[in-house]
């Protein structure tokens with residue numbers, strides 16, 4: 001069966017650990033002299049962007065090239081998937097051209113259809129619901145800083161209903177972390193996301209909970225994460241969001257409540273003076289540039305791992 005990375009729990013806890021270990025090996029050997037070049041040929045990886053992108057396109061393109069493959073960027077505005085032709089038909093066409101498909105889009109259901117019809121591994125490069133590639137990069141970054149994941153407390157503050165809030169719940173619990181999400185009313189993750197993370201936590205020793213009071217949520221945390229208050233596609237709600245989320249800004253004061261060696265994370269793009277203080281994101285507790293670099297290493301590991309799974313299922 002062809003494997004995909006459409007949401008964070010498409011990887012079991014053991015598989016997540018395997019991908020993260022591979023990512024660390026790839027980071028130490030960027031041109032594949034030891035780990036090899038699983039996309040050599042070159043195999044083509046189609047990258048479709050229906051939303052803006054900087055980190056995702058550049059890290060996938062560089063990573064695909066480092067794996068010996070051919071990155072094929074597709075402009076979503078020109079392809080008009082689901083408008084000019086159905087997701088099913090696009091999937092069947094791209095599945096004949098590319099070894100893998102990377103897609104940044106809005107609806108999770110479109111990714112499901114791409115996976116169902118393409119016959120090749122599909123990677124979610126951000127949807128409205130999940131951002132699993134960012135989480136693998138973030139977990140790699142935490143491992144580098146802390147030497148472990150299981151047992152650490154990660155507190156996400158701000159818009160918990162967005163892709164990053166959901167992915168933190170699911171991927172953090174998969175890694176055996178204690179995930180706390182602190183959001184104002186109306187911006188909490190859906191109950192089903194929290195329940196799913198709790199269910200995974202029962203298996204891994206991790207946990208997931210919501211904590212409305214932001215100081216209590218950050219108290220003693222090992223990792224504090226935030227994200228933009230206005231995710232792509234939510235621009236029309238900007239004013240209401242900036243107002244509602246203001247008490248949940250990640251300031252240096254708030255960060256002071258976290259554990260002594262706590263790190264601050266942000267997937268970028270960041271809005272200084274809104275969801276995060278300039279002195280914090282540009283200060284010594286911030287690991288945001290490592291997160292951005294680690295997108296490449298984590299995604300290379302995902303592509304290599306999916307390619308290997310695909311080979312296994314074909315043989």
Ligand SMILES: NC(=O)NCCC[C@H](N)C(=O)O
Pocket residue numbers: 055056126131134162163164227228230231232267268269
């Ligand atoms: N580093 C990135 O890939 N950026 C992710 C932006 C996440 C944000 N919640 C958004 O959906 O716009």
